[in-house]
Amino acid sequence: MTIKKPVKCGTLESNDIFIMLTPSENGIEIELESVVEKQFGNHIRKVIEDKLKEMGITSILVKAQDKGALDYTIRARVEGAVKRGC
Template sequence: MTINKPAKCGTLESNDIFVMLTPSENGISIELESVVEKQFGNHIKMVIEEKLKEMGITSVLVKAQDKGALDYTIRARIEGAVKRGC
């Protein structure tokens, strides 16, 4: 799959993550802002990247604003944004 247009999913409420995907030609790039970035930033980026690869996305710019979302929420928001962007 390829991201054809900018897409977003999620909210800025507590325990959620707001994700915006933008088409890119430079592989997967992730820009993360998180209230728990020092403790879990690398893990959040790993979850995002795994879900993108699982869905066949190889090139996209991800801007994510996390407010303490759990892994299943992150995966759901990525999936929703990918489906909107394709």
């Protein structure tokens, strides 16, 4: 699967995550801003990367602004953005 255009999904509300995907040729790159980055930043990046790989995305730039989203919300926002962009 390939992302053809920049897409957004999610909100900046509490307990949500705003995901922006941009086509890239440099593998999976994740830029994360999070209110819980020190505690969970690596885990959030892994959840995003695992979902992208599960959907067959191998090259993408992800900009994520997290406001304390749980794993299932992160996966849903990534999936929604991918489906919008394909």
